[in-house]
Amino acid sequence: MVCTMSRQVGWTRAAIELLEKLDRTQGAALDHAAAICADAIGGQGLVHLFGTGHSRMSVEEMFPRYGSYPGFHPMVELSTTFHTQVVGTNGQRQAMFIERTEGLAEVILRNFHLSPPDAMVVFSARGVTANPIEMAMGGRRRGLPVIAVTSVAESRAADAGHSSGTRLLDHADVVIDLGTPIGDALVTIDGLATPVGPGSSVAGVAVVNEIKVRTARLLVARGGMPPVLTSGSVVGDEESARLFDAAYDEHARRLARVLAGREEYA
Numbered sequence: 001m002v003c004t005m006s007r008q009v010g011w012t013r014a015a016i017e018l019l020e021k022l023d024r025t026q027g028a029a030l031d032h033a034a035a036i037c038a039d040a041i042g043g044q045g046l047v048h049l050f051g052t053g054h055s056r057m058s059v060e061e062m063f064p065r066y067g068s069y070p071g072f073h074p075m076v077e078l079s080t081t082f083h084t085q086v087v088g089t090n091g092q093r094q095a096m097f098i099e100r101t102e103g104l105a106e107v108i109l110r111n112f113h114l115s116p117p118d119a120m121v122v123f124s125a126r127g128v129t130a131n132p133i134e135m136a137m138g139g140r141r142r143g144l145p146v147i148a149v150t151s152v153a154e155s156r157a158a159d160a161g162h163s164s165g166t167r168l169l170d171h172a173d174v175v176i177d178l179g180t181p182i183g184d185a186l187v188t189i190d191g192l193a194t195p196v197g198p199g200s201s202v203a204g205v206a207v208v209n210e211i212k213v214r215t216a217r218l219l220v221a222r223g224g225m226p227p228v229l230t231s232g233s234v235v236g237d238e239e240s241a242r243l244f245d246a247a248y249d250e251h252a253r254r255l256a257r258v259l260a261g262r263e264e265y266a
Helices: 010-024 025-042 053-062 092-099 104-108 128-143 151-155 200-220 235-261
Strands: 047-051 072-075 119-123 146-150 174-177 185-187 196-198
Touching: 010 025, 010 185, 010 196, 010 200, 025 047, 025 119, 025 146, 025 174, 025 200, 047 053, 047 128, 053 072, 053 092, 053 200, 072 151, 072 235, 092 128, 104 128, 119 128, 128 146, 146 151, 146 200
Parallel strands: 047 072, 047 119, 119 146, 146 174
Antiparallel strands: 185 196
């Protein structure tokens, strides 16, 4: 387990070992996830990405930013992801309460009409709170393949926080294991009773970019690669602006379909 490393090792070395573990163990799951994403994007659909808490970082890493491309639809709710106001109005206590509220995911999904060929990726390091679990359940009910990005060890060690007794990984077609230890933190320090330096964010970002790159390879091979957001330092300002407009227009075109209507689900 990463947090049992030598007490003299710093966070960077611990994070490198975590990423090496991810690279060694999750290749097949990442390939499966990329195939699902390529089928969705190549079929003119969207891959919907959802995360609460600090998992928002992984969602925003996928799109839009340099080196990314349309076909991925980031979904975050400010009420469960706005963590800089720790106490007081919009504080962390409220965000954690809302994240655990059953029924919220269906209220969010009420805004969209999701159907094949779409797919869904749900990020949650612990994978035991109601919001991400019910988002995965809702995606499956609508016929979407669901990819869960979670820490299997942490999820299995934590008490189930949903009335069904299930976890996020129970509602996924593909599970990508972040590989982070119970408690997330990677480094133990002499004289300190608990470890410090969480690893789930860096692992989540690595997963996102692996999926992004592997999906792009498949789309290029199929001749259906969308425009990539690219810096003017690479292609010149004029071409960069053209690519941005093309990517945003393509994202809007795809999103218009899922905003156009809805269906009722039992």
